[in-house]
Amino acid sequence: MHHTGGPGWRITMDTSGPMLIALYVRDAAGLNSAGQPALCHVAPKIRPSDHTHLIAEAGGLSALKTEWEAWWEQLLKAHPEMSPELGPPGFRAFSNSPALRRVLQAHFGAALSWARERRGEYVALEAEREVGGGVQLLADMVEDRLLEVGRAARDFSLTIIELPLAEPRAWYLEPDKIIMSRELLSEPELFRSYVQPVVDLLV
Structure with a gap:
């Protein structure tokens, strides 16, 4: 986790284990373009696999998509907390989402392993950035904006979920979250093009 801040403002960058698992499930089930954003x-x-037989009695693919989207919305609202609780093997928190529950039961082991690998890569990436000063770009963006407006920053906090x-892009979630590809910070110009307008809005 990276923290950058100054008087009244704070920007946090981190990844999310529950979201990694959710995205694995989404892609494994072939739920393209599900969720907002x-x-x-x-x-x-x-690689997606065919879940037709697994979820046929639980409403099929359209039910799975609806249930996954509701889960994703909860994860975004609750971040950085894990809500709803992922409780294998029964996944009781998903009792109202029978299709999603079945898919979770089928994929949870693989999803957890995949998410742990990605988390390990992220920890290594964070360490690399600490040494290289990669996160300084965020502070520079806030400072540039403050010079432009000629006043102190309004109180704000911004969470960037990598x-x-x-x-390599970012998605702004009002009022104070950005989801972005973890590769984006390695392309400073592209990173700035997505994040500077949000910083300008908040500062």
Whole structure:
């Protein structure tokens, strides 16, 4: 986790274990463009499999998509907390989402292993950035904006959730969250093009 801040403002960058698991489940079930915002595929890519028989009695693919989207919305609201609780093997918190519950039961082991690997990669990436000063760009963006407006920053906090997404881009979630590809910070100009307008809005 990276923290950058000054008088009255704070920017936090981190990844999310529960969201990693949710994205694995989404891609494994072939739920393309599910959720708001509709994020691209994860990287490395997960091969989707046919879940027709598994979820036929639980409402099929449309029910699964609806249930996954409700779960994703909860994860975004609760971040950085884990809500609802992932409790294998029964997944009781998903009793009202029978299709999603079945898919979770089928994929949870693989999803957890995949998420742990991505988390390990993120920890290594954070260490690399600490040494290279990669996060300084955020503080510079706030300072640039403050010079532009000629006053102190309004109180604000911004959470940047970094995920292993195939496209190097970011998605702004009002009022104070950004989801972005963890590769984006390594492309400073592109990073600035997505994040500076949000910083300008908040400062």
